[in-house]
Amino acid sequence: MSEPEYDVVVIGAGGAGLAAAVSAAERGASVIVFESEGEIGGSTQLSAGMFTAAATSVQKALGIDDSVDRFFQHYMDLNQWQLKPGLVRRFCELSGPTLEWILELGAEIPAQISTNAHMPGLTRAGVEDVWRAHVPKDQGYGLVQVLDRARRSHGVEIVLHTRVERLLVEDGRVSGVVADGVELTAGAVVVATGGLAQDPDLVGRWFPRALDAGDSLFVVAAPGSRGDHLGFGDQVDASVAGDGWGLLLPTAEFVRYHHWQAGFPPVSRVHVNGAGRRFMDEDASYAVSGGEIQLQQELHGKPVWMVFDERARRALPEGYADWTPARVLEHVASGAAVVADSVAQLADRIGVPADVLVTTVGRWNDQLPAGSDVDFERDRTLAAKGVTDSPAPIAEPPFYATRLIPAELVCTHTGLEVDTNAAVLDLHGRPVPGLFAAGEAGAGILGTRYVGGGNAVANALTIGRLAGQSAAGR
Ligand SMILES: Cc1cc2nc3c(=O)[nH]c(=O)nc-3n(C[C@H](O)[C@H](O)[C@H](O)COP(=O)(O)OP(=O)(O)OC[C@H]3O[C@@H](n4cnc5c(N)ncnc54)[C@H](O)[C@@H]3O)c2cc1C
Structure with a gap:
């Protein structure tokens, strides 16, 4: 087989995709990112950027005693143990280090108590046992800008206005993507295309509870949230999880x-x-x-x-x-x-x-x-x-x-099931070679209850970073 054109292709330039691209590049991989819209950021850019994480430097500076074990217990209890403990523990372990990584890249989260999602610092969403909601300066936009600067410093290219149509699959291994009718080969592909909130048919299938709102239903998720991850998953018989869940x-x-x-x-x-x-x-x-x-x-x-x-x-x-x-x-x-x-x-x-x-x-x-x-x-x-x-x-x-x-309708939780390396699993529960997923496109972290504040941004950046590391294979 000839050498792939890139080590890693990332589909989607929201929080998960940018985190994956930067972390893969940090490990020396050659990376390219495709974004369907005319600008980067997706829902992440529209968000408050609130990020839930345990045992962080921000918490420590405020004298807040927290631990991975405590976070894990709270997370599983709130979700009535309907999620896979192994994956959730991995998320709880990695969310703190991912927050520190974002701070090192330039995000600003002052060590001060914040009373709402618009005030940088540490706040709460109301159901936590300890305060874990980290609000960055300039909110989700600020996080996206920080990641994008890091992406540029690694020389990672982003192709805007380009909606990836399908995956290239050879002998059961994902070997690239097709966008604008052009094939591009890669050692691994990260699906970070966000959720499905903007596609009414998919909402009806995967999150029908939202339709109870009738004419009052309105969607605030980014326009690119069209559920493309499900089509990619179909190509490789991926397991879909999170049926019926969203925020x-x-x-x-x-x-x-x-x-x-x-x-x-x-x-x-x-x-x-x-x-x-x-x-x-x-x-x-x-x-x-x-x-x-x-x-x-x-x-x-x-x-x-x-x-x-x-x-x-x-x-x-x-x-x-x-x-x-x-x-x-x-x-x-x-x-x-x-x-x-x-x-x-x-x-x-x-x-x-x-x-x-x-x-x-x-x-x-x-x-x-x-x-x-x-x-x-x-x-x-x-x-x-x-x-x-x-x-x-x-x-x-x-x-x-x-x-x-x-x-x-803020976000949806139905995605391609991932393992503790962010590898997409097939219907047998085996990793699909060469395919990773993160953010709303990857399922297993976002559950029946939103673990506030900042469950979805933490999921996007933490699992996105993990997916990039795994896809880089280093
Ligand atoms: C108004 C609002 C406020 C929120 N506030 C918070 C908060 O404070 N804290 C929190 O935890 N969560 C919050 N959320 C939810 C959270 O922002 C999202 O769940 C999370 O950011 C999703 O990240 P993502 O990378 O998975 O998707 P996105 O950030 O949506 O990125 C996906 C990207 O993929 C692109 N794309 C889609 N299909 C394709 C394709 N085929 N080819 C190429 N590109 C494609 C999209 O255009 C998009 O740019 C909020 C959401 C909204 C809408």
Whole structure:
């Protein structure tokens, strides 16, 4: 067989692909990257860049005691042990060193406590046993720029506007790719094409729960998230894992943008189920809130509602696409939000028992505005977000309600099953020679529950780096 043109071909220039390209080049491999879009970065570039990792220098500088074992236990428990422990342990071992690698390449994560995903430092998403969410300066964009600088310093070429069509396979071994009808041979190929969120048919097949949102469903993943990894996998009878899993964020029915653009609902609000009862900490982590809402919808066969008052509406800041004082009134006019002169009347309009909703709002008014949420401990969540003032009671008419739906599709977890070297496995569970996968395209790390904050970026960069090292074969 003649020498391949490149040691490694990487498909996709998002977080996983760039990490793979840089790490393969660091090991002396000749590497080329194909990117279907006109710019690099994919969903990674759109993200907050939050990166979950254990036992890092940032944690140590803040005096946070963490370990791989602790991270592993938390990760497996949150995912109800539905993932392969060997792969998850490898991820937990490598995420810390990968974060240090990114810092050495130039990423900046100051050793300071951050109260949200937009403030560089160490933060939490709300379900961790210890704080592990590392927020880099300039967020996902910053991470992509750091990796791209390293990529350039190694002389790795990126070909933009070039969607890889298929793999070259010879005698069961992946030996290159076909792009724009041209064959290019390689010693190994890394599939880092992201998820499938932008392909409605694939979403229907692999993450049908997302379709429960109906017309309210909106996708914030990058345009290149078309599920091309599944086609590559088909060519080599790859095993597909993560069926039915992904991340859907709950939003008000009328929202169509990520919160950076849409804005934020008022702090003074309650979420109630079809029985008119409160059932969750309204600021619960996105790791679990979507599931909580979905469960209540199923239990009661009725929507979940967010309820707030006139004072909360008026206090909304300006400058956002959906959550501003004027926009809420527009949503009422369009029928996407409901208004009433009293809580009891609001209950009638949204179809929940009026006496129960009145009691629910009254109980909330007696608790959180007075400083403590005995039922759901929301005061603790708010404090971790840096909100120290107690919210105002929900008491000033008119009162508003809007349906709350897990409708913002962020990422999907259905990918090509990988082993502890990021090698793609076939239907027998054997590595496919010459084929590696990482990020959303590679399955096994992202599970039924999002391990926040920063599960998917950590997966992309950690397994991407591992895939590059394995593909370089050194
Ligand atoms: C708005 C938003 C915020 C988020 N915030 C966070 C966060 O803070 N922390 C976190 O952990 N996760 C977050 N996520 C999720 C996380 O960003 C992604 O899961 C992760 O970055 C995916 O990385 P990836 O490399 O697998 O895919 P991507 O970064 O999407 O890269 C895949 C690349 O492959 C390209 N491509 C696709 N098909 C082909 C083909 N056939 N040929 C060539 N190129 C192809 C795509 O165009 C894309 O550039 C967020 C996601 C979004 C959308």
